[in-house]
Structures are given as structure tokens and as C-alpha cells.
Amino acid sequence: MFYNRHPMTNESNTTRREPLIDAKLVQRLAVSDSGFVFDPVSGHSFSVNETGLRILRLLKEGQDLPSAVKALCDEFLGSAADIERDVLEFAGLLRKQFPA
């Protein structure tokens, strides 16, 4: 599956240990229990669903991709590949919302 391979190294993404997104950015986000997210620097806000909220909390805890995927596999139904794809897609959306 496309998302299961790193486009540059052809390695499985789950072997990557670098942060999925800038740690400082994730830490500054204010996240409510209802999934409302506010960035105090840009003033942007958006809301995420239950899964997005869980991913965001894992990212705020500083989890890398393999450990985030493992934690989500324990909590949600779905294959590791699908969950990894969702995590990568979500991280991509966050990067787009908050460019460096």
C-alpha cells in the first residue's frame, strides 16, 4: 500500500522515529475535550473528531509514528496500515493548517 512505504526510502513508515510534526507547534495548541483546537499564535481554530482528538493528544505527548500507531491499534478497530495512513494524513493536514 502506498502509504505504507516511505516515498524516499521505500522503508515502512512505521520504522520512522522522527516527529510527525513540529513538536513546538503541537505543544502550543490548546485542545479541549470536545475536540476544539485553537492555535494561540495564528488565531486559527478548528475542530477534530474523536479519532483526531486522540491522535492529537498522542502527538502532544511526543509519540512518534510507530508508538502512536500501536496505541491507536489498541484502542480502535482497524488494520495497522489503515491507522498509520490516517495518522500520516492527519499530521499532513496539521502541517498544512500551520505551515512552519
Added chain:
Amino acid sequence: MVTVAISGMNARPDNPGPGVAVARCLREAADLDARIIGFGYDALDPGLYLTDYCDAGYLLPYPSAGDQALAERLEEIHKSDPFDVFIPCLDAELPNVLRIEQQLKKLGVRTWLPSEDQLKLRSKERLNELAAHAEIACPRTRGITQPDFFQRCDDEGWKYPLVVKGVFYDAYVAHSPADAAVAFNHIARTWGYPVLVQEHIKGEEYNLTGVGDGEGGLLGAVMMKKTGLTDKGKAWAGVAVSDQALLDAAQKLIKATRWRGPLEVEVIKSPSGTYHLVEINPRFPAWIYLSAGVGVNLPHALVNLALSRPLPAFGEPRAGTMFIRYALETIVDLGQFESIIVNGVRE
């Protein structure tokens, strides 16, 4: 008790003056026992009649009447209704107020304002110079007196859209020479010459307000992202933000000018994340009530500075606090309106 006079009581919903919001901040300031006097220039300035915020209301002569007409009127008001501090809130009146500052001082009226030189330094015509000095990006700005500039500006590297602005107020985005000429004529008729032309920067609008201590320091900055705009491009909704990069930029400007008094820094953040300085206003903005909302009551700080009192204790401004502006009607008794029209005072 201290009596504070505040101008800028105009409050048309699409483009209100800051006076009512400043009065509201002082009304809500803890540890400040203030009587508030509102100054307006038009009998329909609503702040003159808002008894919740202003204990008295007076009309002033228009700025075009000159500094001595203003001095005489303020002296006349001061005789019957003495005030301790004056907070002018409109760009157009500030040159006159600065010229009579010593006369006000003799009356015992305190102010906390920039010098005439500082005022000139932040003028829209000299914005590029100041921005370069403070190492902040700034769109090219030029003062013009003839609309034919718009026909040939392409030869000098000016690309549409352009922003056409008045020296004091008003700004229009022009997408063609025809648009620009219409904006030029309207602004020249209303605000006089020069008319300013500025490169248009695409991005999001952020504003910062604070008070300069006159020694290069910035007190209690409050930052805001506009989240809703009126047809005139004014904020009707905004959210408090906290961005070190914007704060650093404002501090550089304050340091470069050794600004004394209130100010508003207007910037546009381009998609690359660079802040571009588009304007510095030498007064509190109309959204200043947000400063009280985030726990940094800047008008209160200004009154204390003017009276040489210790500054109120400020915490960190609460980022994420929003404001949404709305319009309300106030009921005015015909006798009050008559009194303003005939005597220039709300009785």
C-alpha cells in the same frame, strides 16, 4: 476620584471611533474611581449620550478650526467641568492636541502622548523609512497628488491590486487604474492630499495595541487577529493571539521611535509567515475593549502613567479571548439633543 476626558465618541457600526471603548475600559478598571467626560465632533456621536460610559458629553470644534479653537473650547469646558486627564482618540485631532499640550498642562490636564516628531516618524508617508530602521518588512508606500500616477505606475513597477489610502483614514483596494482613480478622488475630497498608494500584501491581518513608555519600552501589548471584517475592512470580530514574532516587531518599532503614548500596529502576515507593517496608528484602536477582556486594561495603564501612578498589575493576555462587535440603539431625549446642538453640552 479622577476625571478623564476622552474624544472619539463617534461610533457608526461599520467604522466606530475608539472613544466609547476606551471609556468602557475605564469604567471597568478595578481600583480606578473615574468620572468620564466624552468629547465628540458631531451631535450624532452616540458616545455623547451613553450615560453608562460618559458622565458628561461635550462637542469640540472640528480639527480644521485649528489648535487655538480647540484650546479655547477645552479651557471653557475645564472651567465648568474640570478634568485631570485627556485621552485623544482620533488621528486627525492629534496634531492640534500636541500643539496645545503646554496650555493643557497649565490647566492641570495631564496627557500621555507622543511628541510631534514621533508622530511624524510613524506617518504613513514615512512608514518605509521607519520599517527599514526597525528591520521590519513593509510594502512600498508613496504619497501622490495626481491621479494620472495610476495610468503610468506600471512603468515604475507598481502592480495591481494597489491599496489607496488617506493620510488619516480610509483605504481601498484598487484592481485597475479606473478603480484607483475613483478611490483617489474620494479620499482627496475627504481627507485632502497627499493620497497614499501602497503595494497590496496578500495575507491575514493582525493588530497589536500597547502603550509606549517614552523610553523605548512597550507596556502591556495585546495582539489580535481579525476574524470578521466590515465592508470598510474594519474588524467586527477578532481573537486575541500571542505571537512572539509580532511582539518583537512591535518592540523594535517602539524602541526605534521611543514612542510615548498609545498606539496600534497593523500588520499583514504573508503565507510565508513574514509580518509586513502596513500602518501605525497613534492612538488606541476601536477594539481596545478586548484589552480589558484579556486582563490587560491599557486605558487604565495610560491614565496611571499620565498621573504618575504605579501601573496596574497585568497578567499574560488571555489568548483565545474573542470579541464580536454589535450595534445597539440608544434612546436620546430631544432635550439632550437640543442641548448638544445649541450649547455643545449634554445636560
